Amino acid sequence: MGIACDFLLQNRAVFELTHEIYNKYPDAPAVGTFAFATPALVLRDLKNIEEVMTGDFNTFNDRGFNINPKVDRLADNVLLMNGIRWKLTRQKMTPLFTSSKLRNMYYIMDKSGKDFVEYLRTEPKEQAFDILTTFCSAAIGASVFGIHTQSIMDSPFLKMARKALEPSPTLTLRFTLNDMFPKLLEIFKLKIFGDFEEFFIGAIKNVLRVREQQATRTHDFADLCMGLQQKGTMRDPETGYEMEPTDELMAAQAFFFFIAGVEPSATAMFFALFEMAKHPDIQSRVHEEIDQVFDECDGKLTFEAVTNMKYLDMVLDESMRMHPAIGNLLRRCMRDGAVLPVGNIKVDKGTLIHLPIYAIHHDPRHYPEPEKFIPERFSQENKKNINNYAFLPFGEGHRICIGMRFARLQVKTGLVHALRHFTVETRDAGTNIKFGKLPAQMRPTNIDLQFVLRASS
Template identity: 50%
Template structure:
């Protein structure tokens, strides 16, 4: 037995050695520099033992060859390329989408809650995206806005009744708001927003990137084949609870027959169609309760985690920059003086708050890098780089957001960068907290509304103080693969006089 294990180990090591060397030569032959620091296992595996978050490893690769349009890396059993040039980035995410429609991750059959838009690829992804997009049109968001605003107002009452939440673990406190808002938007709003919901605990658990989850994601990203071989299921433990909840909500909504303009409404109308069909490809999909639960499940995770992170990082930076905080307060107070209610349209007029959020997301993008996989041979225009089917493409969002070519003084918090006068096209191209192109975040506008509504009501009633632990002067992050989580800060909410 020991001999067998040793033989397997030697075979794996030989394979990794040959694969690393092959990849290095592969990219060098094409005139592309290679990330040789981790030539055999690549950045996704470097993450498993390094002290840095995965997106900062991607940033260091991004910085290694300042002049190169791309850097070759290993992706365990495959090859990968970190693309830097903005024309190539645009080419991969949008212009030649047909060659890069795959997210670079695959889920395994039977992983019911992972069967959502984000993890699907090809024709099935297209069909899903077509049918779920209508939930996020401007008119749908406008009619849904009352749910978000009510959650934000109820959140303030909740803080007033529970002053213990004003200090200590602000991220958790903001997550309770996000969970109530997304819960209302997905399932409908009751007479009161629910801040202590089992869904929040589930969403937090599902996106709590334990070592096991980070490992699963690294494997699914680095090699769908291995993930398939081990039958990795990402969200198995939440299936029973979540699918059951969605079934009950849909059945209740069918019985009630009232429109609430939320996701549950869409579920009921999709199920009336019996099958979803893509007329171009002929592909059909049955909108079963399980299928709809998978979509709602991901909305829940995205509506809580990255959304709460966005509020948190904005508040952290506002607390560190009193002059910016004063301007945000002024804008909010003026708006409340002019308008009785903060409607969708009123919220969208608040430009300075928008600039502050944009700048916080530039400094600390909640999702630190994105990936795609090439599904047919093609050529990247800048550098004339031939890309073969199967190559994974990494785009280092965090790296681009901190590149001084696009954002001078990249580590400074300057909302003015995002004013109408200062915004430049190249800056737009390098700024992508919600990704870009055909697979851009489907919930981008929803998320912006939720974050803004939460901040407007919070900052109308409270001012803030940012505390950086151990007298550090820099915001630091936890060791996560893709998600950005702050490790050394907190925010205190102080009632305004």
């Protein structure tokens, strides 16, 4: 019964299962398996991976997840949509993440970073991963719904965002049913995210109605949604397919910025800090870079200053290589007769394709001594030699993370503010890391960090 069955019956994350399969067949370009009764492939060869992620759009664009947008309104989002509906929504959402939009939005991220430092000063009692999840929920909340004078950590959206992110057995069951019996969801009109509909659709409607009355631009996501609504019907020029930018459609995208954005951002921050705690020499170099930038900006961090922090970028990249937030991705083949070039592998319609990111990032063919933390792998000079498809923390190709640049900026801003005032330490440097039983994410469960105020703070 393959990966899906092992996932249900064993206490392991999917990325651990695909990593095991990947290592068992070191000479194969791909390994055949099943997801219950559906044929599945675990890809090992980078050319085949490129074909799936970036090749013919109509063959492999599907995430392998069934949704019923008429019933499950929050599932109608750019992460879970497929086909033409996804293509049009993605086209309309992409301009929200340009450099100039991010620069305009930077003031929100900077305030989030400062509020985070104040929060850390209160010595919160939760585990570091939870502290970082709280920060990322609050910071994404601020970028979606805007900021006010109070701390982002007091946002009314925080409670709901945290609830939406909690691992819940009912949610796992609904996801599994979706995989095994998609028709069942349709017949019984079951919703995957029904619990959050009222709150999120209500919240976005309120924010949009208030904004319509305001003269000043706020440059947050709600502001950008309003711009889309003012332009009216969305239309795909190639096919003529049309969609209305309704409040519900905007709410589904906003909801998914939380679902898709918070946990990966928290994971990226957590592991970057964890590796710095394990390697104090590397942390010192990052501290030096941050202190220098703060001095140059006279204490006021700018968008350009954060964007240009080269050593922090190297540390973040190496950390996302060793600990990608999403350890395994899925695609579904949408037509019969598809062929993967290496090994001439014929792929039938409906076949699920696993892209084992964690396994690729730990393959010594791509990274010598893969278990060693070496930020220099990502220096300007060295990173030119890394194949695009061997470094996939944000995915690649048609469905690459839409929030990638936003996420990098937000993660770096949070790290820079925190490390300006704190040093991170860990008592778990030698611990064998354990992960939550999750379909894509890599959530560590048995390691922690301590934030210690720096002498200069």
